[in-house]
Amino acid sequence: MYAFLKKIFTPPIFDEDAKTHQAYLLHIILWGLIFVPVPYVLYTLIMNPEDSARALLQGGSGEVVNIFLLYLLYRGHVRTASIIQVGAFWLFFTVTAATGFGVHGEGYLLGYPLVIVIAGLLTSQRVTFWVTVLSLVSGALMAYAENIGLLIPAHAGSATTTWVLSLAIFPMGMILQYLSARTVNKLLQRASASEERYRLISKVTTDYTFASEVNQKGEVKLTWVGGAFETLTGYTFEEYLAAGAWLGHIHPDDKEKDARDMETLHRNQDVKSEIRTFAKNGEIRWERIFAHPVWDEDENRLKGIVGAVQDVTNAKLAEKKLKETLFQQSALLNGIPDVAWLKDKDSRYIAVNEQFAKICGSKIEDVIGRNDFEIWQKDFAEHYRATDLVVMQAGQRLHLEELQVDKAGREYWVEIVKSPIMNADGEVIGTTGIAREITERKKAEAERENLITELETKNAELEQFTYTVSHDLKSPLVTIVGFLAYIEQDARKGDFARLKQDVSRIEQAVNKMQRLLKDLLELSRIGRLMSPPSQIPFADVVNEALELVRGQVELGSAVIETRDIQGIYVNADRTRLVEVVQNLVDNALKFMGRQSKPLVKIGSMMNAKDERVFFVQDNGMGIAPEYHERIFGLFNKLNANTEGTGIGLTLVKRIIEVHGGRVWVESQPAQGATFYFTLQNTA
DSSP, X not given: OHHHHHHHXXXXXXXXXXXXXXXXXXXXHHHHHHHTHHHHHHHXXXXXXXXXXXXXXXXHHHHHHHHHHHHHHHTTOHHHHHHHHHHHHHHHHHHHHHTTTGGGSHIIIIIHHHHHHHHHHHSOHHHHHHHHHHHHHHHHHHHHHHHTTSOOOSSOOOHHHXXXXXXXXXXXXXXXHHHHHHXXXXXXHHHHHHHHHHHHHHHHOOOEEEEEEEOTTOOEEEEEEEESHHHHHSOOHHHHHHTTTTTTTBOGGGHHHHHHHHHHHHXXXXXXXXXXXXXXXXXXXXXXXXXXXXXXXXXXXXXXXXXXXXXXXXXXXXXXXXXXXXXXXXXXXXXXXXXXXXXXXXXXXXXXXXXXXXXXXSOHHHHTTOBGGGTSOHHHHHHHHHHHXXXXXXXXXXXXXXXXXXXXXXXXXXXXXXXXXXXXXXXXXXXXXXXXXXXXXHHHHHHHHHHHHHHHHHHHHHHHHHHHHHHHHHHHHHHHHHHHHHHHHHHHHTOHHXXXXXXXXXXXXXXXXXXXXXXXXXXXXXXXXXXXXXXXXXXXXXXXXXXXXXXXHHHTTOEEEEESOTTOEEEEOHHHHHHXXXXXXXXXXXXXXXXXXXXXXXXXXXXXXXXXXXXXXXOSXXXXXXXXXXXXXXXXXXXTTSSSOSOHHHHHHHHHHHTXXXXXXXXOTXXXXXXXXXXXXXX
């Protein structure tokens, strides 16, 4: 019960101070209006029973209205409840006056003033004005009605009746006086608190505010100053005026700037400016001026100026010192041949050298104060910021090698060293960095790596070559040595038929060795004794190669088809390229197997990389995937009974690689084979 009573007797609080204050006033008035009619109703019931119905109707309707207004108040409808309260109260006293003594009665003489005061507290000046007008008009109407006999006072009043009515009206007057006094006191307390805060602020700041008047001639007169005026200028207000006021203290070099500021104010525009002035002790002070024009709408002219003055002398001195420091740093940075810079904690550039400006394509002054996102591409800027954070968080130097792109789109490698900048307390306050281009070094390193890889590959090939040569050449030698012993035995026995067979075997071994040595010599020449490359039609290469293998083609009754070879030019050694096509066609014919309709296709096509690819395709035996790499090895033959030494595809691979291309095969057993190769320069 206590909590409920406390709740309903506590004024509601809202986010807006003005709304909360209005709600407080209305809350007190409503509860006063709920309680003060009680003595009037009781008196009427006891002393004037014949007026009981009238008193109960007035009191009951008033209580219902007041309770409803309390509900609106707690729901946040403060303004609506205030207007309804004033209207209901005015209506109550109007009915009371009209049904009582008219303009002679307490309802008019005391009630209306009470309503006017409540309207002034709860609503606006406009509402109060109209309530007053309505009260006077209703009084005039009642007086007129009484004069012409339309309104006859219900009964004569008595002193007791007047006193009872005063029990309702006087307490409400007291309440209104209390609320008025409380409001005034609150305002005075706020004003005092504001003044005290302003006084305290004035002690710890060098800023001050001012107000000036401007006459029709455009002459300015300083009328008021507040804040740390004396601290900043050294003058009292009167001394300052006597010494020429504002115009008497401006630095000569800034008088023209001040005149331009006045022109801006005369155009009804705000001014923010920095002016040098002389203090009383002769010191030059930098002052930042914030001035707002006070405009006379009737005369359409400037009639006053209000504003504030801020002392920025220390900031200006610090700025000057910083500029001197940055100038020294820039001179130092420009002496470095590498790209160099300084940044603050937010990765904004404090200083950069000429090399930096050249790389980013901007002037040094345009770079200072900007961050990476305002200079570089987003992905680079994000990376730079991330590495800055690593350096600042770890407080340690960071070494990087990165591929970058300059404003012209050129890619280049740089070596970057980033270091933290620390103050006297050991706190990281920024970063510094140096970047040196190492593109040539990276190219040299890449060439060295490629050379090492190539040498390793050549060494592996040499080892394989040595092993293969020693193995394949050893076999004929063993045959020769073995059959020489048989020849001697056959001669002694006189077995000339056997002798002839042994000599034939030795001759075959010698021929095989001769073919091996010839192919090895041919392989060794690839890449060393080639003719200079030239632009040649690929169709001519194909036709020349087909002439060389015409006998095999006709013997095997093979069909040769070409596709997309006309108008294709290659930059190659003609003889070697003919050898490639010849070997591939010869290889296709050799491994046709039992194909009844041998077919060989020679052509070219464009792959997904927009690269020209040449091919020789057959419909022969095919090659199992596990042998696709092996067949390009030296002396590797998948069928030992076929002719040749097994060096043909090795020669093809070497010639293609010397031309900057690559060769590979795609095949499945019994599905034919397609040999593909590319060349570095084709058109």
